Amino acid sequence: MHYHLGMTSALLTSSVAALPMLRDGSLPWAPHLAERGAHLTQVMQGLEPAIIGGYVAAEAKRRLEALLAGVARYRDHPYVRDLPDPPVIWQEGATRLLDYGAADPAGFTPGEDGIRGEGRVALFVPSLVNRHYVMDLSRRRSLMRWLSVRGFRPLLVDWGVPEGAELDLAVEDYVASRLGRMIALANTLAGGPVPVVGYCMGGLLTIAGVQLARNAVSRMALMATPWDFAAGDTAERRLIRVLGRSMLKTVEQTGSMPVDMLQILFVATDPAMVPRKFRDFAALDPASTAACDFVALEDWLNDGVPLAGPVARTVVHDWYGTNQPADGKWRVDGQIIDPAALGDMPVLIAVPERDRIVPPPTAAALAERLPRARLIRPAAGHIGMMVGSRSARELWEPLAHWLREEPVPAPAAPGGAPRRRATRAKAATPAKSRSPRPAATL
DSSP: OHHHHHHHHHHHHHHHHTHHHHHHTOOOOOGGGHHHHHHHHHHHTTSOHHHHHHHHHHHHHHHHHHHHHHHHHHHHOOOOOOOOOOOEEEEETTEEEEEGGGBOTTTOOBBTTBTOOOSEEEEEEOOSSSOGGGGGOSSSSOHHHHHHTTTEEEEEEEOOOOOGGGGGOOHHIIIIIIIHHHHHHHHHHHTSOEEEEEETHHHHHHHHHHHHTGGGEEEEEEESOOOOTTTTOOHHHHHHHHHHHHHHHHHHHHSEEOHHHHHHHHHTTOTTHHHHHHHHHHTSOTTSHHHHHHHHHHHHHHSOOOEEHHHHHIIIIIIIITOTTTTTOOEETTEEOOGGGGTTOOEEEEOOTTOSSSOHHHHHTHHHHOTTEEEEOOSSOTTHHHHSTTHIIIIIHHHHHHHTTOOOOOOBOTTSSBOOOOOSOOOOOOGGGOOOOOOOOO
């Protein structure tokens, strides 16, 4: 939290410090802001510097106070996640496979038949960076529970927190060993090939795992999954690569990439995000549904997971640094991982339109590599696509159609009319210890 308060203070005070540069036209602007910057410079010529400086300083103070008020309200909020885990049907080390088909949808308690759930089996693979329960966030925001009452038996991977010897695990260990065995178990439970669904970094693991176990998988869905880390390259992406390389020195010394370091890495994509979201939260009624949803999501963000050292090196160097997946150089278990190797496997690709963590071009590039790709573009951000107020309409319902092997309808616009169909692309933390973090996920 100290980092974010310091960063916000620096951002706000820099507005005052930049005024002289704005007046004399020497302030550098991003290309898309150049025209507005030139107009603002013109306007500033007719204003008294001391007066405008006072206004800017007052606004900076107001925003910092609003941020602090939002943080205080978050820390004192009474919401606590109260969803117990469903039965564990497989475990190795810290990694568990959770069976939501064997849990009561309301209370998530096992039925009389123990672990034997009903419905279509589907395996869900989250990121190694964040906790699995973003797909089971709360009673109101749970993809797993939503699917379990619609004829599915969702199996959710909980990668767990690496400790001890697990800090030496590489991506290959997670994919070829643990994910491979979970795909095999799902295949056995279903009596045949099963669909596998990956989210964010979990999508990359899914692509590799499915390629290694092609005959056990019927279809695949990839949600906000990065592939071409050079596509839509931005200053934020370049900053992540620079910061990541310096952070790898810490990884070499400690054996892992700590949670706080990961948060710093990803906040670079939107430095104003933390103050903005807490100012907005401060304006909410604490008893409102929106406030409870905010706290539920923020608690999940606070419950981050460190990356094992070899995994961190793969993410920072092999993926962000040298773009090995898109360049055809990423190997797992001796194989080049190439989506095209999956042949005619049906694949659903969800690319959220407002994703700042995985820029849309980075994820949409997968559609070019997959012959039978169906591309949808939820009108949401990276996390909002999964747990937002429109998640059921934008993502969950299309995904359910896909899992049933039904045509995926075009998502309806908020007013009820269907949006233009997107096809294959062409060219719980206790309240008193809460400490807000940015929306970092991969």
